[in-house]
Amino acid sequence: MIPLLARDAYSLAGFRMLVNYGLDRVRFPAIVPSGSRVRDRATLISAEPGERGTRVVIRHTVEIEGASVPGCVADAITLLVPERLEGRAHD
Template sequence: MTASAKGVPRRFSGIDAFRACVGEEIGVGEWFEIDQERIDAFAEITGDRQWIHVDPVRAASGPYGATIAHGYLTLSLIPVLGRGIYTVDGVRMTINYGLDRVRFPRAVPVGSRIRSRATLVSADDADSGVRAVVRHTIEIEGQDRPACVAETVRLLVP
């Protein structure tokens, strides 16, 4: 089974087919632009209004030359960035179980486009299904280092 084609999720015929791909890249999401409106909304809802995020004038003379997205904003977009990468047949529901590891190797300047590259790290039996760890590497268009690398843990319930 190959990685997803642009705009078409990679479809696994069931949990066993999904589990067989442990260690493999399972797909790449669509590009998503980070605009100042989204950064400002995130700052407002979280109360994190640090100038590097919300003051374009001051940020222009800062270390990145522009405002940057909050690291946690980038992390919170994983459900959006991961949408459409893959689907597993025979799963009644998928539950967010948490995170194992998160890193923010590079800042995301306003106006950047980001996307997720997903790799299945593990898929182990759990009490009510399969606990899958998917590493999302959040790429920034035109950059060599990712914005975020996060291992998400999901419970797939058949």
């Protein structure tokens, strides 16, 4: 559900490739009843440049309408591969 909600929360453009490294610190503090309205609150936790690109961690908090506790909190890890890496040729 997080990738679908994230599409409406933000976009990452101008990269050769986005590599999904998965989720970290996944928690389910509350049950999300069927038919509930939810929204994603995305917060940038870190952006660390590396040899192959920039590793970003974005915390997703899935809020439930009318609830004081989120249904899910998870850190999505993505590698942003630039169009051209310094010192390396690409196809």
